[in-house]
Amino acid sequence: MKIFNFFIKKIFLRRVVIAVSILLLILLSNYLIFISSRSVVSTMQGYEEIKQLNQKNSYIANLDPESDIAVDRITKDNTQRLYDHLKEEAVRYGILAEGFVIDMPNSQDMEITCSYLNKEYYDMNKQFAISQGEELDFGYDVDDSPVIPVWVGKGLSESYPLGTVTEVYEPVLQRNVTLKVQGILEPNIAHSNMYSLSSKQYYNFSVIVPVNEGFIRNADIDFQLQSLFDIILIDTTKDKVDEFAATIQDELGAKFNFCTQEENFEYFDDIFFSSMKIILVITVVLLVILSGIAVWSSLSSVRMMIKEFTINLFVGMQYSKLRKILYGYHGLLFLVNLLILLGITAHSRHGNWVRKDSYFCTFGFCGLISMDWIALLAVLVFDIILGAILVELMMWRIKKVPISLGVLQ
């Protein structure tokens, strides 16, 4: 330990500019690995979620990119007729509508949004898990029953604990209703964007509202229209789907595509694998450059410190001891880098809390969530490999210089 301290203080830190420069250059490659690993993990999570929704004989809607929709010309009668059509044809459908702001004061002073889902969607998507409370109840009658049972995110559990009953203005029904907290979501429950699998929004400050037929009938046009954009038709036939698409064309004047399970898998596989390919290519190219720079910088530092190294070898230090010291020194560099990375990530996560960006606020140690820790683990593995390469190359360089020549320098 004494020799290690001596090497750190008197040799490595004597050239502090070099030490800091190498530290920061390695930090750059670590940051790249971190971002790439996190994107990969997030994309895989998104892909898993899509796989749950994409079932046999199910059709997921999406607005044709070539088709425009004139929202101002559409009335509630138009949208309601579409839901009536589904009812007449006995077609089951899953819907999720998000982003409706509700006025619910809370201890964190966050903007609270409601996410509405029906039973079919809830049954398909296994993302929603609760830490306390009961299953969602979709059987209430919005006309008769004054109370709507809801789930709330973990961030709201302090202001609205389990069993809380509160009267609020419901943005979709556009009237005052009573909400009863029936369950608290587990921390960091998220939903991935279907068309950008790595993008997520977290439900820590959301209210999950179960919707049924009566609710949809009473809801405003914005809700009815938004629900249609990603509607999933379940256990149905191609004929019925085509008929529904034609009805949409008549009522809304817009063309909707309904893709089969195979088409969806093809599409999402294409997105998934092309995304992975893009990340891989960018990461490998930059990593080769940055690792090359790190190796070059380390060899440069050996050239500058060769005198000190050879003097110590001259007075009896073994190569194995020197190797251990170099490993220790690089271990220290990587530890500092990991801590800096952790600090940057924690700062970035904390920024969402400061900006009151409720969709991105997360819970965990320093706000870090599972994908951050997995990415940090990937960085650690990369550092171990890079550290081994750097130390062995440095040892090779040191051994190449005869001790007598090195001392004379």
Add this chain to the structure above:
Amino acid sequence: MSSTNNYHFAVIMMGGPAGRVVKKGINMGDLMKKSLFRNIDRFELIFCYVLCFAFSIAFDYSRRINIGSDYLRSFLEQFYEHQGAITMLFSLVIVVFHCRMIQSRKTEVRCRILVGDTIRAVTARYFCECLVMSGGAFAAALITALAVRTSVLHIVCLFGIMVLYILISSGMVRRFENI
């Protein structure tokens, strides 16, 4: 301004005896002959400059073009947030080069002083040569940036940082006078 004039200007800036320089008639040939740089050093330094500029242009270019994939855009946006810091960190490779270069030429500088050279002239030559190399890389980067229609602001800032590194490293050369 030609390279020779650049050199004279640099000597004046360093407080050197411009008259003496003119009298001795040091030109580009002397600059190369008495340079602290070997060919491999020049190659390494120019490579570092080009790499930094190329990195900055690639960054700006990827921002400018319309990336079709949402996924790629959201991936790259995580880097755009810290573009300035990343470019700055990348330029540290130049700092490593300067430190190593100056450290390894310590004895050579002393020997030059022993045979009648002055520390000011050595420093000025070093400063000038670095400036010429970085200036060349900057000019090439500027033309490339204009050709691909990316912002030149980051390149100009990067060049400013490089000049700062050169000035600091030149100051380190001057320190050898007291050794």
